[in-house]
Amino acid sequence: MRRKAGRRLWIALLILAALTPLGLWVPRFFGAGGAWGEWSWRELEKVIGYAPEGLKRTNGLWKAPAAGYGKGYLGYLASAMAGVLIVAAVSFAIGRLISKRKKDQNDGKK
Amino acid sequence: MHIPDGYLGPETYGSFWAATLALWYVAGRKLRRTVKAADAPLLALGAAASFVVMMFNVPIMGGTSGHATGAMLLAAVLGPWAAFVCMSIAIAVQALLFGDGGITSYGANCFNMAFAGVFAGWTLYRLLAGRELLSSGEGKKETKTKKQKQKILFAAGCGAYFGINVSALLTALELGIQPILEKGADGRPLYSPFPLKVTVPALMAGHLTLFGFAEAAFTVLGISYILKSHPELIYGEHLK
Numbered sequence: 001m002r003r004k005a006g007r008r009l010w011i012a013l014l015i016l017a018a019l020t021p022l023g024l025w026v027p028r029f030f031g032a033g034g035a036w037g038e039w040s041w042r043e044l045e046k047v048i049g050y051a052p053e054g055l056k057r058t059n060g061l062w063k064a065p066a067a068g069y070g071k072g073y074l075g076y077l078a079s080a081m082a083g084v085l086i087v088a089a090v091s092f093a094i095g096r097l098i099s100k101r102k103k104d105q106n107d108g109k110k
Numbered sequence: 111m112h113i114p115d116g117y118l119g120p121e122t123y124g125s126f127w128a129a130t131l132a133l134w135y136v137a138g139r140k141l142r143r144t145v146k147a148a149d150a151p152l153l154a155l156g157a158a159a160s161f162v163v164m165m166f167n168v169p170i171m172g173g174t175s176g177h178a179t180g181a182m183l184l185a186a187v188l189g190p191w192a193a194f195v196c197m198s199i200a201i202a203v204q205a206l207l208f209g210d211g212g213i214t215s216y217g218a219n220c221f222n223m224a225f226a227g228v229f230a231g232w233t234l235y236r237l238l239a240g241r242e243l244l245s246s247g248e249g250k251k252e253t254k255t256k257k258q259k260q261k262i263l264f265a266a267g268c269g270a271y272f273g274i275n276v277s278a279l280l281t282a283l284e285l286g287i288q289p290i291l292e293k294g295a296d297g298r299p300l301y302s303p304f305p306l307k308v309t310v311p312a313l314m315a316g317h318l319t320l321f322g323f324a325e326a327a328f329t330v331l332g333i334s335y336i337l338k339s340h341p342e343l344i345y346g347e348h349l350k
Contacts (some may be wrong), residue, residue: 006340009155021178023166030168035176036312037285037302038114044303054292054300059116064209068166069165079208080165084158087203091157091196095150098141 013084020080021073111176111281111313112204112219115212117240117302119292127217133225134198137191145192152343156184157196161203161254161334164210168324176316177324179277180269181227182235183332187343190232197224202311222280239265244344259337262344269297270329271322281310 027033041059047053057079115187118126145153150151160180167175184193198220211219236244239262286306304312336343 006121008339010338012335013155013159016159020165027175028170029170031172032167032171032173032175034174035111036174036316037117037281037304037309038112040114041116041127048303050298052299052301052303053294053338054119055116055302056303057116058212058214059114061115062205062209062213064205064207066207069208069210070123075166076165077153082161083161083165084205085311086207087161087200088154088158091199091201092154094195094199095145096147096155098138099145099147099149 004076016093017084022078024069024076044087111179111223111277112201112211113215113222113281113285115214116170117212117285118215118218119288119293120214121303122164123214123218123219126215126221126284127129127180128227130198130217130220133194135220136244138194140191141195144189149192152181153192153196156180156188156193157199158199163328164200164204166324168321170316170320173299174316176321178270178321178325178328179223179227180221180325180328180332181273182231182266182325183318185232185273185307186235186329186333187267187336190228192230193232195226197228201324203264218281218284220318222277226280227273228278229241229273230276231269233269234272235269237265259334262337263334265331268328270326274325275314275317275322280311280322281308282306282313285309285313324328 008074041051041056041069044055066082068078069076143171160183163180164177167177169175179197181193184196187193188196201211202216203221205213205216205219244262276345279348285302285304286309288302289305293301294300302309333344
């Protein structure tokens with residue numbers, strides 16, 4: 001590919017990340033709940049009257065350190081910023097890893 | 111569309127983990143030939159963009175909410191295989207750090223959103239925009255006419271709408287077959303309890319009427335911005 005991500009695109013991304021609290025506020029404003037089918041077993045129990053056994057057992061398998069993208073709007077914003085950083089760092093590293101493997105073959109060619 | 115842990119039985123999540131691992135292997139082999147070290151920042155940008163877009167929840171009044179995924183935008187800029195890998199990374203961070211989507215269901219979530227969503231959108235995009243239109247002009251400045259740009263934007267909008275709806279339909283099917291596949295001794299479902307006739311309308315109603323258009327709008331806005339500021343990013347060498 002050999003194409004550069006311009007600075008303006010990074011700035012656009014950061015602006016978008018700074019606006020993420022809207023992603024929390026807008027659904028609240030319109031009185032909408034979370035996504036369909038993404039309830040915890042406790043919430044599900046309230047909806048259908050029971051929690052399926054296997055679901056209950058595996059539902060809390062992983063305790064995410066910042067579950068639900070933190071608390072409140074500030075937590076949400078901090079999650080967006082932290083997430084951007086981590087996702088970008090991991091993708092960058094994987095991009096480098098993939099490209100490194102064939103460096104020897106491609107050296108000298110442009 | 112982020113299936114949490116516990117909604118899919120072992121047969122289902124195991125199969126999707128296997129499929130996703132196989133697809134990563136294929137992606138790795140494809141990308142080794144095309145990705146250069148200098149592309150790493152662009153991959154980082156794409157993955158981060160997908161992560162951020164998924165945080166913008168769009169509500170259905172009084173009901174549930176959903177979000178765009180950025181699948182089509184990533185595919186148009188990075189090519190489908192790199193888009194698949196980047197979205198997989200975003201989905202992994204969502205699951206591990208933020209509890210958005212499960213660990214057991216990670217394979218299925220990657221398959222639905224990062225693989226099927228990307229490739230369905232990409233296929234339609236390429237069909238509508240035309241292969242020549244997308245593959246020309248690598249490295250050259252601004253060679254597209256206004257009409258050609260409109261064609262690209264239209265194709266991307268359609269691809270985005272189609273892609274996210276394919277993702278949603280797969281999610282609905284996977285959830286909906288659980289009561290058939292996995293039953294306890296008492297005959298009650300062990301995992302996701304809703305039958306297909308509930309999951310398909312529940313997920314598709316939101317995606318066909320609203321989230322699909324949110325995805326299309328985000329994609330068209332994003333691509334038109336990139337066509338102005340970095341037009342070379344839309345012309346894909348990855349097509350060759």
